[in-house]
Amino acid sequence: MPLYKTITVNPNTKVFIWKIEESFEALSDGILLTENCNNRVNNMKSDLHRRGFMSIRHLMALEGFTDLDLYYDENGKPHLTGDKHISITHSFNFAAIIISDAEVGIDIEMQRNKILRIAHKFTPIEEYRTMANDDALMRKLTIVWCAKESLYKSFAEKGVSFLENIYVEDFRLDDSETTAIVTYEEKQQKYNVDFLEFEEFTCAYALISEKQ
Template sequence: MPLYKTITVDSNTKVLIWKIEESFEELSEGITLTKHCRERVYDMKSDLHRRGFMSVRHLMAVEGYTDHDLFYDASGKPHLTDNKHISITHSFIFSAIIISTAEVGIDIEKQRAKILKIAHKFTPIEEYRTLANEDAIMRKLTMVWGAKESLYKSFARPGVSFLQHIYVEDFHLEDLYSTANVRFEDKEERYRVWFLEFEGFTMAYALLAEENKP
């Protein structure tokens, strides 16, 4: 069972990462899906997506959850039946979940140079021109994209723009941590964000800051 890494963020928040090495058939063993999720996974054209989907169910099982404990709201955001918050991601050969008593978001991205071409769509690229080289710029932009994707998943309101409504505070690459906020319509939330780099991938996970909690 390739549980790649477990991160205890705090006493109420945990991140779990899976390295997807098994076949879809192997990942299906011991997993019972709801009718809705069974239809979803068998409609997927990509074998990698199907394997990513099933690996997430194994990550949930590590924490004592089954597919029947998971449901999605009208916007497609996942929820757990015990009122804990969950966010899900998978990219190529890795998947991950974050579970917490607070609002959370998570994202994994493969580190690729093409991020440089789309950077202007999600962040002011001028902020990163002072970095030492193109590799450092790519790494930081991937972190910022992952952070914004995590916040977008957590905030979960249609119409939110990565460029206009989500702001990630500047940070040093070696810190692997930042804060961020989302402002949209009548709602504003502040988050703490952590980063992890491994095997050519970048993971970002966000946790609603204490001052936002009810």
């Protein structure tokens, strides 16, 4: 079972990362899906997406949850039955979840140079022009994107703009955390964001800050 990493963020919050190496058939073994989710996975054209979908269910099982415990609201945000919160992410051959007593968000992205071309759409790129080289800039922008994606998932309000409404405090590449603020209409929320890099991927996860 390729559980890649487990991170205990605090006594009530855990991150689980899966490296997808098995076949869809192997990942399906022992996993019971709802009728809706079974239809969803059967209609997926990408085998990697299907395998990612099933690996998420294996990660949920580590905390005692099944597909029957998972549902989505009208905005597409995943929820668990009971009082736990969940966020889900999948990128190429990695998948991850974060489960907590509080609202959370998580994102994984492959580090790719194309982010240099789209950076102006999600962050004030001039803030990062002092980076030593394009590789360092690409890594930093990927962290910013992952942070903003995780914040967007946690905040969960339609209409939130990555560029206009989500601010990530600057950080160094050798850091492992930063802070962020989401401001939208009359609501403002502060977050703590942790991040890590592995095998040319980046993962970030956001938790609501106790200091508002």
